[in-house]
Amino acid sequence: QKEVEQNSGPLSVPEGAIASLNCTYSDRGSQSFFWYRQYSGKSPELIMFIYSNGDKEDGRFTAQLNKASQYVSLLIRDSQPSDSATYLCAVNEERPQLLGMNRDDKIIFGKGTRLHILP
């Protein structure tokens, strides 16, 4: 069973500080990695995706991927109270019977980390 692991939190971070969210995954074949934000009672909202090792920055968000360690992280700079939410790490599950990444691969979600930004 492919797994995506996250610390459930809550992670409390002062407003204006950097929030660091971490995720590990079990499937070495995974090639696509996503961070979704989910407010209580709402649907997952895609905020970052990363496919290559290294860092990817988008505004206040930076995703970091280390495939050798099977580790992906999300940094949120200048944290705002509106960033308070549950952050879901998601990873594609490659279907072994097909070569490479497939467009309709399902994604496996972690349980999410609750982030609380302290005003």
Added chain:
Amino acid sequence: EPEVTQTPSHQVTQMGQEVILRCVPISNHLYFYWYRQILGQKVEFLVSFYNNEISEKSEIFDDQFSVERPDGSNFTLKIRSTKLEDSAMYFCASSEVGQTTYEQYFGPGTRLTVT
């Protein structure tokens, strides 16, 4: 900005009844998915759909479930005989046909309550 839409937002049904959840994916997307999230638990994959057929389905997606694209815009999930444990948020998602993009965008969800 284009969005995935879902109807109804909340559906209450009695055990054993059939329900149909509806989704309108983003217009230029051709890959469609259903996920569910039981309250307090993680988002779980149900089924993926492409070119008018199921690409992959999970163990949850048993014979009580079916999907259909009845026309050029709608994508539906049918549960034939609902059980109490089917109570959950059901999310539709879609992704586009691109060379290197695999991002799935989620709709607002339908809250299904089985009594």
